[in-house]
Amino acid sequence: MIDHLVYAGPDLEAAAKSAESIIGVRSVEGGRHVGFGTANRLIGLGPSTYLEIIGPDPSQPAPAFERPFGIDALEAPRLVAWAVAVDDIEAARKLVEFAGIGPPVEMTRRTPTGDLLRWRLTPPVPGSMPFLIDWLDTPHPAGQLEQVAKLVDLRIEDTDPGEVRKVVRALNVNVSTRKAWEPRIAATIDLPDRRVVLW
Template identity: 60%
Template sequence: MDHLVYATPDLAPTVAEVERLLGVKPAEGGRHVGLGTRNHLLGLGGRSYLEIIGPDPEQPHPGAPRPFGIDTLDAPRLVAWAVEPDDLDATVAASRARGYDPGTPFAMSRRTPSGDLLEWRLAFAAEPDPVIPFLIDWGTTPHPRRPCRSPSSPPSAPPTRTPTWPCRACPRSAPPWRYGTRPRPPWSPSSPTG
């Protein structure tokens, strides 16, 4: 898992509430110029993080709906999750060959508060299913998890790598990055470390 997306209609109070509940202040991520959003990030361990995304009051309304249904939310909620396959284009092709279209990859970017440019590619299904993750490829950009603090691990926790896909054990109708019907949490009693 790369990250979870927690969308909100009002970013500042949601970030404050997450900090109050977890005791760790989410790091400012940056603005998504043209989309009317900005985000804050909180490390979840390894390379995984929580993205808290909401309207950016310093940007004009984008003229189209903001991503993740932000304009229709009346309260914060978990809306999506992302995985980073080793090869985004190959994963999209393999998924389409199995009968599922995760969307056509497209480029995005944003500046960090320090001015660094992050560039990545995404693939979203035309009709998203919150159980099925969207795909992300960070390319050569430093992973945004790096400056995030985590409530459960020190900032210097070593990065982990997503398994190589497509998963040969998956049924042909399942997206190639899905193993079974839901991801197994690392604290699951049946996991090797649990």
């Protein structure tokens, strides 16, 4: 199932305002990714799904390597990645290894209340392929978020949607795919009074 969407930008606060203006829901502070030079804010999209808004963390020194999700090259905020929740990340990765999805790494971050979150994920690959995430013994972050918005459709556009289709079939994930000039992600989100699309 879809775990979360990644909305990244060159400035975290500007990215948060952009997402909030489209969705109409305030984001909440997530935490800092120490050593990666990033921090995030979150918006709930369902009981087990959320939007991660990520950007540079001005309180950290710039890392010696590029920040994840191509953040350093972005000129404006946009959807850049999506994650699929799995219970056994090693077994799931073997199903999609053909798509260049690499071995998982473990990460942590502290919430604003001091709780330690721990998870394993496969490094995101460029384009529109998902990455995999296993929250281990950590309660899912969406459980702490206001449930006003709901993700109802995710469309993955790619120059070669056939490869994406193979991956989503292997993982049994319900998304739509379409051929396009460049990889793009479109999320259709329902609110109590309207429907919006976040790119």
